[in-house]
C-alpha cells in the first residue's frame with residue numbers, strides 16, 4: 056500500500072470499476088492528486104482476495120482491434136467484502152479527509168429494504184451515519200450505474216433508508232451536505248479471461264454533474280457539466296439498447312460475441328433502425344450529433360479484440376430494458392412517433408426468454424412461463440419493472456413476436 060490514506064470508497068469491485076473509475080483516479084494520481092481507493096465487493100469475497108493476491112496491481116489493455124497498449128493501475132490500495140468488513144468501512148468513511156463513495160452495483164441494487172444492511176442504499180445510509188457521528192463535513196456519493204437519473208435515484212433511496220435510523224437531523228444533513236451528482240459512464244469492459252489483465256477498448260468517457268469532486272478529479276478528461284441527462288439518454292438509448300438487442304439476437308442464433316452479431320449486415324441494419332427511431336426520443340447534448348454518436352457506437356461494438364459475450368450482456372434484462380427501451384417507447388408513443396423497431400427488440404427478448412436454457416435474471420421464475428405462453432400483456436405488466444411500459448405498445452410487440 057502506498058503512503059496515501061484511502062479517501063475514495065468504491066462499492067462494486069468488478070471489471071468495469073477496475074478499467075474505468077480506477078483508471079481515471081490513476082490518471083489524477085499521476086497528475087499529482089493524493090487519492091487512494093478502497094474497493095468493496097458485495098457479491099463475492101474472492102474478488103477482494105484476488106486483487107490483494109496480485110499486490111493491488113493489474114494491467115488494463117486497451118485494444119482497437121489492430122494494436123494494443125497496457126496501462127498499469129495501482130489506484131486501488133485496499134479491498135473489502137461487505138457485510139463482513141462493515142466496521143472497517145465505516146471508519147474509512149468517517150475520516151475527516153474522506154472525499155467520495157463511487158458505485159457500480161448494477162441496476163438491481165437500487166431497491167429499498169427495512170433491513171438497513173440488506174441493500175446498497177441502506178449500507179450507504181449506514182456508512183454516512185458513521186461519518187455524521189464523527190464529522191459533519193459533506194462528501195460526494197457518485198452512482199455510476201446505467202440508470203437515467205442515477206444520482207437522484209440513489210439520493211431518494213438513501214434518504215428513505217436513513218429514515219430507519221430515526222434521526223431527522225441526520226437525514227436532513229444528508230439532504231444538505233451530501234451530493235449525489237448524476238453521471239454517465241462509458242467503456243466496454245467484458246468479463247476478464249486472464250487474471251490481472253483487463254481487455255478493453257481505447258474509448259472511455261465519464262460525465263459528472265458539476266460537483267465538489269471536480270477539485271480532485273478535474274483536468275484528466277472527465278466532463279463536468281451542468282446537466283447530464285442528455286448524455287445519459289444518448290448512451291442508454293443509442294448504445295445500451297442496441298447492445299441488448301444484439302445480445303438476445305446472438306443468444307437465439309448461437310453467436311458467442313456481439314462483435315460477430317453486428318457483422319451480419321441484417322443485424323447491423325436493425326441496429327441502425329433502432330438508433331434512428333430512439334434518437335427522436337430525447338434532446339442530444341449541445342455539440343453532439345446522434346448520427347455520428349450512433350456510428351461510433353456501431354464501430355466500438357464491432358471491435359474484434361474485445362470478446363464481449365452475448366450471454367454477459369443478455370443477463371438481467373428485466374433490470375436493464377426498462378431504462379434502455381421502455382421509457383424510449385413511452386416517450387415516442389406520447390409524441391405519436393413510430394416504435395416498431397424498439398417493440399421488435401422487446402419481442403426478441405420475449406422469444407429468448409421462452410427458448411433459451413441460460414436465462415440469468417432475478418425475475419426469471421416469473422418471466423419464463425409468461426414468455427413461453429407468449430403472454431406479452433402479462434409479462435410487460437409485471438409490477439417489478441422500474442418503469443411501466445405503456446400498454447399501447449403491447450399489440451405491436453405481440454405482432455412482432457408472431458412474425459419473428
Ligand code: CS2
Nearest residue numbers: 240241242243295298367368
Ligand atoms: C452492456 C454494458 O452488459 C451490458 O449490459 O450493455 O455493460 C456496456 O458495455 C457499458 O454500459 C458500456 O459503457
